Structure formats: structure tokens, C-alpha cells
Amino acid sequence: MQIVKHINDLQPILNDQRKKGLSIGFVPTMGALHNGHLSLVEIAGEQTDFVVVSIFVNPTQFNDKGDLSRYPRDLQKDVDLLSESPCQLVFAPEFEEIYPESDTRQFNFGMLEQVMEGEFRPGHFNGVAQVVSKLFDIVQPDKAFFGQKDFQQLAIIMELVRKMDLPVEIVSCPIIREADGLAMSSRNMLLSQEQRQNAAHISATLFEAANKSIDLSVDELCRWVIHRINQNEYLNTEYFSIVNEKTLLQVNNWSDPGKKIGCIAVHCGKIRLIDNIVFEV
Ligand code: PAF
Numbered sequence: 001m002q003i004v005k006h007i008n009d010l011q012p013i014l015n016d017q018r019k020k021g022l023s024i025g026f027v028p029t030m031g032a033l034h035n036g037h038l039s040l041v042e043i044a045g046e047q048t049d050f051v052v053v054s055i056f057v058n059p060t061q062f063n064d065k066g067d068l069s070r071y072p073r074d075l076q077k078d079v080d081l082l083s084e085s086p087c088q089l090v091f092a093p094e095f096e097e098i099y100p101e102s103d104t105r106q107f108n109f110g111m112l113e114q115v116m117e118g119e120f121r122p123g124h125f126n127g128v129a130q131v132v133s134k135l136f137d138i139v140q141p142d143k144a145f146f147g148q149k150d151f152q153q154l155a156i157i158m159e160l161v162r163k164m165d166l167p168v169e170i171v172s173c174p175i176i177r178e179a180d181g182l183a184m185s186s187r188n189m190l191l192s193q194e195q196r197q198n199a200a201h202i203s204a205t206l207f208e209a210a211n212k213s214i215d216l217s218v219d220e221l222c223r224w225v226i227h228r229i230n231q232n233e234y235l236n237t238e239y240f241s242i243v244n245e246k247t248l249l250q251v252n253n254w255s256d257p258g259k260k261i262g263c264i265a266v267h268c269g270k271i272r273l274i275d276n277i278v279f280e281v
Contacts, residue, residue: 001083003090007138010091014052014139022049026141026168028132031055031092032072032186033081036176040145043173045086048143053082054091054135056098061127066270072189091139103130109159115248116263117152117274120238125156132157136168143169147176149183151263151276155248175276177203183275195268198234202266205229206277209262213281218242218251229266238265238272242279254281 004010014024025048027040037053044051055078062068075092082090107129112118118125136144146154158170176184181203182196191199205228209221216224226237242251245259254260260279265272 001079001087001090003079003092005092005094005097007093007097010089010138013089014050017050023142024048024139025051026135026139026144027051027053027087028135028144028146029053029055029078030057030071030186031075031078032189033078034176034184034186034188036147036149036184038081038085039176040147040173041082041085041087043171044143044145047171048141050089051085051087052089052091052139052141053087054093054139056091056093056131056135058098058127058131059095060099060103060130061124063121063123067272070190070270072186098131098134103134105130105133107160109156112152112155112159112248115152115243115250116239116241117265120265125153128153128156129160133160133164133166136161136166141168143171145171145173147173149175149185149275151261152248155246180204181207183273185273187271187273190271191268195234195271198232199266199268199273201232201235202229202264202273202275203277206262206264206275210277210279213254213279218253225262225264229264234268236267238267240264254279 025044027044029037057071059068079090107126113125146157154172161168161170180200182200205225209225212221222240225240229235229237242260242262243249244251245261251260261276263276265274
């Protein structure tokens with residue numbers, strides 16, 4: 001497995017792979033890798049010939065500077081984990097490599113960026129679009145792999161690719177959970193032992209909610225989820241919304257068309273966790 005820090009070193013390697021007729025799979029990450037990331041790398045390895053993983057903590061997507069400074073970083077540990085995976089190349093650039101000058105581009109994703117995370121993390125998706133469009137331009141992958149835990153991010157990236165007509169296929173990969181149901185996230189490692197135990201109450205409530213959708217209206221169910229999570233003294237819900245999978249607009253009735261996803265953000269002390277669940281109604 002190669003580790004490359006500079007675009008000038010990366011591109012000849014990738015061009016050689018393309019000349020050999022190999023397809024490039026790409027898993028963009030911010031490091032602090034866990035089994036959720038590794039599952040993306042596994043899927044990338046099944047679907048493409050040469051897998052690139054980027055590790056870059058992108059400052060432009062952090063609206064909260066405390067969150068940026070707390071974000072876990074351990075390149076050597078990440079490299080060790082990836083060396084056991086189908087990853088063939090790690091791209092770990094410094095800030096100046098990605099942003100030689102400040103990126104002033106403003107993307108417009110309409111309602112997709114205004115609801116949920118967009119409402120509570122202003123500028124977040126603009127930063128994600130900035131870095132992902134740059135990384136796609138640098139790596140030029142055939143396929144890129146993203147997890148469904150960041151459901152809204154996935155919708156934004158699909159829209160970015162559609163709008164900019166980028167020649168990359170986005171592959172949406174399932175959420176990977178800990179044994180107690182907590183969705184895997186790099187932020188989980190920042191939780192204290194008590195917080196970590198109580199954080200499992202988030203997914204447990206979502207699973208219960210999925211079974212309650214026959215008894216309660218959409219509105220009643222939303223209120224039930226928020227109340228139930230907030231009953232736990234370690235947890236404070238920022239939002240819970242049941243939205244249409246494509247438009248991300250709130251669903252009013254179970255009979256509304258389209259697949260419905262319940263998306264949640266919860267504060268556990270200083271740590272903000274997100275999760276989501278599909279409602280099979
Ligand atoms: O999901 C993430 O880890 C990040 O938002 C991404 C896609 C790597 C962009 O920095």
C-alpha cells in the first residue's frame with residue numbers, strides 16, 4: 001500500500017492504473033477510521049480494481065471550531081488499519097495541497113442543504129462540496145463510496161455530481177453499527193464510558209420507532225422519539241425529522257409518496273451524533 005501526500009506524485013500512479021485498464025475506486029475520509037469506513041473500502045475493493053482512500057480533515061466543513069479541534073487524528077493508526085484492507089493507496093495531503101488559495105465557491109443545493117444538518121450546521125455542506133469536488137478532480141475515480149449514516153451528505157454529493165455532470169458513479173453503502181446498535185462514527189471515540197453506553201439509546205429508540213409507525217401519525221411519532229431520547233439524562237435531541245428520501249422534505253402522512261427516512265441529531269455532552277432509519281410503510 002502506497003502513502004502519498006502530493007497531487008503531483010499521486011496523478012502519475014493513477015494514470016498508470018488507468019493505462020492498464022484498471023478502474024479506480026475512491027473512499028474519501030477524514031481519518032479516525034473505524035469498521036464503517038473499512039466496510040466502504042471492502043465494497044470499493046469488490047467493485048473496482050484500484051482503491052484509493054483519502055485522509056484529510058477538511059476545515060471548511062466545520063462550522064464549530066471546537067468540533068474541528070476535537071476531531072480525532074491518528075494517521076499511523078489509520079494506515080495500519082488500511083494495510084489490512086483492499087486499499088492500495090492512501091492520499092493524505094496537507095491543508096495547502098488542497099487549498100493553495102482559499103476556496104470561495106458557493107454551491108447551491110436548494111432545499112437539500114437548508115433542512116436538518118443544513119439548518120443546524122450552516123456552511124457545512126458548502127465545505128463538503130468544496131472538498132469533495134476538489135478530491136474528485138484530483139483522483140478522477142470511476143466510483144466513489146459513501147456511507148448512508150451521513151444520509152443528507154450522500155444526497156448532496158449525488159446532487160453535486162448531477163449538477164456538475166461529473167463522470168463518477170456514487171455508491172451508497174449501508175450503515176455499520178456497533179453490537180449495541182450505535183451507528184459507527186469517528187466521534188464515538190470522544191465519548192466517555194457512560195456517554196458511550198447511553199448513546200446506544202439513540203438507535204434503540206429509532207428501531208422501536210420503526211415498529212410504531214403503524215400506530216402513530218408522523219407527527220406523533222416525531223414527538224415520541226424526541227421525548228423518549230430526551231428522557232435519557234445524557235442525551236439532548238437537536239432534531240428528528242421524517243423526510244422523503246429524495247427531496248429531504250418533511251413527510252406529513254405515512255401515505256405520502258416515496259421512501260421515508262427518519263433522521264436524527266443528538267447531543268451527548270459536547271459530542272454531536274447523527275443517525276437515521278428507513279420507515280418501511
Ligand atoms: O464524510 C466525511 O468523512 C467527510 O464529510 C468527507 C466526505 C470525507 C468530506 O470531507
